[in-house]
Amino acid sequence: MNDQAYVRFHNIVKKFGTVVANDSIDLDVQRGEILAILGENGSGKSTLMNMLSGIYMPDSGSITIDGKPAVIRSPKDSIKLGIGMIHQHFKLIDRFTGYQNIMTGITSNTLGYKKSVKKITELMDKYELHIDLDKYVYDMSVGEKQTLEIIKVMFRGAEVLILDEPTAVLTPEEITKLFVILRNMRKAGHAIIIITHKLNEVMEISDRVTVLRKGKNVGTLNTNQTNILELTELMVGRPMEPIIRRVECEPGDVYLSVEDVTAYNHEGIKVLDNISFELSSHEIVGVAGVAGSGQRELCEVIAGLYPVKKGSVSCMNQEIVGKTPGEIIKMGVSMSFIPEDRLGMGLVSSMDITDNMLLKTYRDGKGLFINRNPAREMARNIVKKMDIVTPGISTPVSKLSGGNIQKVLLGREIESNPKVLVTAYAVRGLDIGASYTIYDMLNKQKEKGVAVLYIGEDLDTLIQLCDRIIVMFSGKIAGIVDARNATKEQLGLMMTGKVMMYV
Amino acid sequence: MYRIAQKTGVSNKRAALYRLIGIIGALVVSSIFILIAKKNPLQVYTSMINGAFGSYHRIRSIIIKAIPLAITSFGISVAFKLRFWNIGGEGQIMMGAFGAAWVALSFPDLSKPLLLLIMALTGFVFGGLYALIPAFFKGKFNTNETLFTLMMNYIAIKWVTYLQYNAWKDPSGMGFPKIADFSQNAWLPQVFGIHIGWIVTLVLAVVMHIFIKHSKKGYEISVVGESVNTARYAGMNYKKIMLQALFLSGGLCGLAGMIQASGVGRTLSVTTSAGAGFTAIIIAWLSRLSMPVMVVVAFLFGAMVQGGVYIETAYQIPQAVTSIIQGMILFFVLGTEFFIRYKIVPIKKEQEQGGKE
Numbered sequence: 001m002n003d004q005a006y007v008r009f010h011n012i013v014k015k016f017g018t019v020v021a022n023d024s025i026d027l028d029v030q031r032g033e034i035l036a037i038l039g040e041n042g043s044g045k046s047t048l049m050n051m052l053s054g055i056y057m058p059d060s061g062s063i064t065i066d067g068k069p070a071v072i073r074s075p076k077d078s079i080k081l082g083i084g085m086i087h088q089h090f091k092l093i094d095r096f097t098g099y100q101n102i103m104t105g106i107t108s109n110t111l112g113y114k115k116s117v118k119k120i121t122e123l124m125d126k127y128e129l130h131i132d133l134d135k136y137v138y139d140m141s142v143g144e145k146q147t148l149e150i151i152k153v154m155f156r157g158a159e160v161l162i163l164d165e166p167t168a169v170l171t172p173e174e175i176t177k178l179f180v181i182l183r184n185m186r187k188a189g190h191a192i193i194i195i196t197h198k199l200n201e202v203m204e205i206s207d208r209v210t211v212l213r214k215g216k217n218v219g220t221l222n223t224n225q226t227n228i229l230e231l232t233e234l235m236v237g238r239p240m241e242p243i244i245r246r247v248e249c250e251p252g253d254v255y256l257s258v259e260d261v262t263a264y265n266h267e268g269i270k271v272l273d274n275i276s277f278e279l280s281s282h283e284i285v286g287v288a289g290v291a292g293s294g295q296r297e298l299c300e301v302i303a304g305l306y307p308v309k310k311g312s313v314s315c316m317n318q319e320i321v322g323k324t325p326g327e328i329i330k331m332g333v334s335m336s337f338i339p340e341d342r343l344g345m346g347l348v349s350s351m352d353i354t355d356n357m358l359l360k361t362y363r364d365g366k367g368l369f370i371n372r373n374p375a376r377e378m379a380r381n382i383v384k385k386m387d388i389v390t391p392g393i394s395t396p397v398s399k400l401s402g403g404n405i406q407k408v409l410l411g412r413e414i415e416s417n418p419k420v421l422v423t424a425y426a427v428r429g430l431d432i433g434a435s436y437t438i439y440d441m442l443n444k445q446k447e448k449g450v451a452v453l454y455i456g457e458d459l460d461t462l463i464q465l466c467d468r469i470i471v472m473f474s475g476k477i478a479g480i481v482d483a484r485n486a487t488k489e490q491l492g493l494m495m496t497g498k499v500m501m502y503v
Numbered sequence: 504m505y506r507i508a509q510k511t512g513v514s515n516k517r518a519a520l521y522r523l524i525g526i527i528g529a530l531v532v533s534s535i536f537i538l539i540a541k542k543n544p545l546q547v548y549t550s551m552i553n554g555a556f557g558s559y560h561r562i563r564s565i566i567i568k569a570i571p572l573a574i575t576s577f578g579i580s581v582a583f584k585l586r587f588w589n590i591g592g593e594g595q596i597m598m599g600a601f602g603a604a605w606v607a608l609s610f611p612d613l614s615k616p617l618l619l620l621i622m623a624l625t626g627f628v629f630g631g632l633y634a635l636i637p638a639f640f641k642g643k644f645n646t647n648e649t650l651f652t653l654m655m656n657y658i659a660i661k662w663v664t665y666l667q668y669n670a671w672k673d674p675s676g677m678g679f680p681k682i683a684d685f686s687q688n689a690w691l692p693q694v695f696g697i698h699i700g701w702i703v704t705l706v707l708a709v710v711m712h713i714f715i716k717h718s719k720k721g722y723e724i725s726v727v728g729e730s731v732n733t734a735r736y737a738g739m740n741y742k743k744i745m746l747q748a749l750f751l752s753g754g755l756c757g758l759a760g761m762i763q764a765s766g767v768g769r770t771l772s773v774t775t776s777a778g779a780g781f782t783a784i785i786i787a788w789l790s791r792l793s794m795p796v797m798v799v800v801a802f803l804f805g806a807m808v809q810g811g812v813y814i815e816t817a818y819q820i821p822q823a824v825t826s827i828i829q830g831m832i833l834f835f836v837l838g839t840e841f842f843i844r845y846k847i848v849p850i851k852k853e854q855e856q857g858g859k860e
Binding site: 303305324325326327328329330337339341343344345346347348349350351355358359360362363368369370 | 713717718719720722723725726729730732733735736737738739740
């Protein structure tokens with residue numbers, strides 16, 4: 001136990017029904033320290049922090065702040081105790097300026113605009129947090145929004161700063177900036193907790209790291225005395241190679257060719273600008289880019305779900321542009337698309353696994369009625385093959401966990417033996433174990449000769465898994481690089497449009 | 504503080520108990536109004552049951568009341584399955600009845616089977632087309648179907664009013680504003696003393712149930728209702744599916760209108776729909792869109808109305824009081840459905856039972 005602890009969790013237990021989210025957790029963080037909380041999805045990280053920010057109350061156990069027992073009943077109590085939480089999804093008002101957002105909810109401010117701005121500016125200078133206070137939030141980049149969130153909680157007098165997955169939406173450059181800010185705050189004597197599942201960030205920024213697994217604290221280590229391998233093992237519970245395997249194959253024929261595709265959204269804004277690339281058999285091509293750079297639209301264009309202004313997409317030498325998804329299916333184009341929105345597009349959430357198997361094949365067979373027997377067979381098969389954890393094949397897919405939902409979707413699509421497989425954020429929200437299962441499946445498809453397009457978020461994954469990486473920047477292709485000699489920094493610069501390059 | 508959470512795994516036995524408690528609660532509260540009307544509640548209730556089920560004649564009346572409710576519920580639930588909130592059953596019934604009446608009045612001498620068949624078809628098509636209008640605009644301009652269908656009710660009702668008071672007013676009606684009765688050929692035949700609408704209802708319940716659960720079209724409707732994006736992803740033309748489903752939805756309501764005009768009213772009048780289009784919404788929801796259940800619920804609804812009519816005459820109770828009793832029963836039954844599907848948990852306890860992380 002650390003005697004200088006500023007915030008201390010003692011024996012915290014939190015249950016949801018029969019699920020124990022936090023099982024007697026002890027944890028402490030002191031001033032001038034960055035503590036990383038590492039754990040997979042569902043390991044209890046957010047639950048634990050939500051007890052500090054007043055969203056939940058512990059069932060038993062105690063929290064002390066600065067040596068005094070703290071009872072945090074609401075976010076208001078939490079703010080009063082000097083705790084500031086930066087959520088993964090920002091709590092900002094789009095139609096307000098930076099200044100207005102900072103002031104929202106502060107009722108006791110009597111300074112007036114000028115003095116308040118002066119106070120905020122002092123704060124910004126102190127920690128090198130720089131944003132334009134009069135800019136509207138809807139005009140801000142993700143990085144600026146996050147900075148604004150930090151200023152907001154600092155202005156409210158936060159001594160403890162909690163950041164929930166702060167780097168998930170940032171470019172490498174923005175991450176570097178964020179880390180500079182965090183180091184400044186550490187120097188100024190704040191206690192900082194960062195929740196993450198990215199190991200290299202833990203190594204880079206934290207002083208100590210607490211690993212949670214299945215609601216238990218499985219170890220608190222000094223960062224400079226540990227390594228990625230040890231942390232992975234603690235987090236997953238078994239030894240695990242932290243490197244994703246890339247299957248080396250000789251690329252075959254071109255299966256998908258996209259030429260000069262330009263598309264506009266319904267507001268008339270260009271979302272895809274002259275996109276051209278080819279995708280071959282035995283190949284995984286990654287797509288990197290800041291969120292909203294046109295990745296989603298690109299996938300939907302290929303699947304026939306998005307209107308194309310000009311250009312051509314040909315899959316197995318058949319032109320797709322101008323065809324509806326129904327027509328594409330009828331043409332017999334052997335393509336599968338795993339959409340980003342699994343339950344809202346890829347599956348029907350209230351239907352069971354069997355009925356979801358039918359989604360693209362219900363037309364098969366003669367007559368007006370559906371024959372469910374092949375679908376039941378297929379559902380049983382997929383559940384077995386993919387190790388899907390479910391009470392049965394007649395369980396609605398909405399009741400399954402994220403990883404299992406993704407397995408149902410991927411299973412169905414792979415079962416149709418596609419030649420081209422387009423996946424959008426296939427591992428989003430999945431824990432390490434489930435993610436690796438998905439990577440393995442994609443590699444198997446590649447070995448079989450399938451051409452895979454992998455839209456991804458995590459640059460490490462893209463570099464390790466893919467053969468080539470297409471980097472998108474505001475609807476354009478900023479470059480296509482060979483993943484074998486790509487670096488994160490290079491990709492990061494391309495993602496922000498600072499460098500364009502072609503291989 | 505309290506919050507509402509969804510309940511799972513309520514056994515049928517427990518649900519039945521809840522419903523029973525609900526109905527008892529309704530009867531207890533209604534007693535107050537019966538006492539105000541200076542009558543004995545127990546006596547009133549027993550004769551309400553007696554009035555509903557006491558004789559073959561009374562049960563027959565229930566069935567006659569239940570037929571349009573059930574068929575309209577089938578129709579409306581097709582649209583509801585698609586999450587298209589068709590509040591326009593009333594208007595679609597009227598337009599169906601109008602179509603049937605037009606045929607009946609134009610060709611009074613056609614042979615009975617042929618005439619009835621054409622009337623049924625026309626009723627179906629008229630009701631279906633009437634429902635296609637809001638569906639078309641929803642597909643084209645994404646208009647709000649709830650308001651659209653609701654407003655279309657009034658147009659249909661006023662159209663029939665115009666026919667009854669002006670264009671089609673029976674010259675031999677001695678100035679009484681009514682449309683001439685259909686010829687006997689246009690009357691639905693009777694089986695066991697009830698017009699054959701009851702057979703149509705039972706057949707439709709089975710057919711529609713199979714259609715929704717096992718046909719390709721039914722599957723498409725369920726998928727579109729759940730998520731338009733998923734439907735597009737699966738290669739379905741969701742606008743076409745919406746139009747087809749709404750034609751079927753309105754068509755069934757129109758058929759109910761034809762049955763009412765031909766089997767009960769013997770002509771078209773402003774009272775042909777008699778609120779069935781609205782009552783059917785409640786029935787469809789109470790039955791959770793299951794067609795066989797709708798038959799049962801429609802029958803119970805009919806019984807409630809029939810019992811009310813009986814006590815009005817037997818006890819000289821004002822109609823307002825029976826309306827209150829019926830409203831109470833409905834209120835409590837719908838209320839218990841809430842408690843069967845949801846639970847109320849105190850905020851403090853909620854933390855143990857609420858969401859995940």
